Every structure is written in C-alpha cells, then in structure tokens.
Amino acid sequence: MSKQRATANAWPNKPMPDAHRVLLLDGRYTRDEYVTISQGFVPQSPADKWFIYLEDEWLNFHRSASGSCIFQLQIAPADEGYAADRLLVNQAPRQYRSLSDEYDVALVSYLIDAVLLGRFAPFPQPEQFSDEDHQRHQQHVMGKDSSDGGLSLRVVNGNR
Numbered sequence: 001m002s003k004q005r006a007t008a009n010a011w012p013n014k015p016m017p018d019a020h021r022v023l024l025l026d027g028r029y030t031r032d033e034y035v036t037i038s039q040g041f042v043p044q045s046p047a048d049k050w051f052i053y054l055e056d057e058w059l060n061f062h063r064s065a066s067g068s069c070i071f072q073l074q075i076a077p078a079d080e081g082y083a084a085d086r087l088l089v090n091q092a093p094r095q096y097r098s099l100s101d102e103y104d105v106a107l108v109s110y111l112i113d114a115v116l117l118g119r120f121a122p123f124p125q126p127e128q129f130s131d132e133d134h135q136r137h138q139q140h141v142m143g144k145d146s147s148d149g150g151l152s153l154r155v156v157n158g159n160r
Contacts, residue, residue, distance in 0.1 A: 005039050006041060006042045006052065008060070016060075017090060019090070025084055025087055025105065047143040049143040059075055061073070087108060100126075106124035
C-alpha cells in the first residue's frame with residue numbers, strides 16, 4: 001500500500017506570519033528525491049512534532065501541536081532535478097525563536113533527510129548548547145526518545 005500524499009488539509013495549520021525572514025540558498029535535489037519529498041509527512045502520534053507538505057513550489061514545515069508555520073522552502077524545477085533557492089523562516093517570537101540562520105538551514109536539511117527521505121542525518125547541534133541542553137533541545141524539536149535517529153549499540157538477545 002502506498003503512502004498518501006500530505007496536503008494542507010491533512011492537519012490543522014496556520015499561515016506563515018508577516019514577520020518572517022528570507023534566506024537565499026543553493027540546494028539541489030534529484031528527481032527521485034523530489035518525488036519522495038513531495039509526499040510530505042503527516043503526524044501519526046503526539047510524539048511526531050512536525051507536519052510537512054508541498055503546495056505548489058513551497059515545502060511547508062508546521063509544528064504539529066500549534067499548527068504554526070515555521071519554515072517554507074521553495075523547491076522549483078532546475079537543470080536535471082530541483083533547486084531549493086529560498087527559505088522563509090518564521091520570526092514571530094511566540095511561534096519560533098531562531099537560533100541563527102545557519103541553524104535554521106541545518107534544521108530544515110535535517111528534517112528533509114531524516115523525516116522525508118528516511119536517511120541517517122545527525123541532529124544539528126547549536127554551538128551555544130551544552131550536551132545536556134542539546135538533548136533537551138532535540139527532544140523539544142523532534143519529540144520521540146532518540147539520539148540522532150541513526151545507529152546505536154544495543155543488546156539483542158543478550159548479545160551486543
């Protein structure tokens with residue numbers, strides 16, 4: 001059974017506020033990556049903190065609990081694939097507190113890699129955070145009790 005494509009109507013959401021910042025990017029995706037990205041992500045449990053969907057050329061990233069639009073990434077056809085050229089970042093302090101432009105770009109990249117494309121990516125670590133604060137921040141941003149969503153050593157059937 002194929003996954004149903006996420007649309008704006010699939011989850012309660014709010015528009016990007018007038019208070020937002022525009023970042024110019026130089027990102028690229030293959031056609032296959034774009035097809036997967038365009039499926040988006042609809043939260044399946046309260047632990048899923050993001051609702052992501054593509055509408056026209058804009059990939060919209062909303063917090064699942066509040067519906068606030070945090071990021072919008074413009075993805076348009078380009079030579080042999082797709083270009084991600086502009087990122088809108090919510091600047092409404094009651095909805096989102098940006099740590100830095102670099103962090104916002106890294107977080108969007110992480111969300112695309114880990115949530116939409118299903119590939120390993122380390123969670124971006126803000127420079128100003130201690131290891132303990134980083135873990136709390138990751139839990140707040142991503143939900144779910146996971147380190148990086150990647151590999152970890154564990155005991156299986158009594159063996160390491």
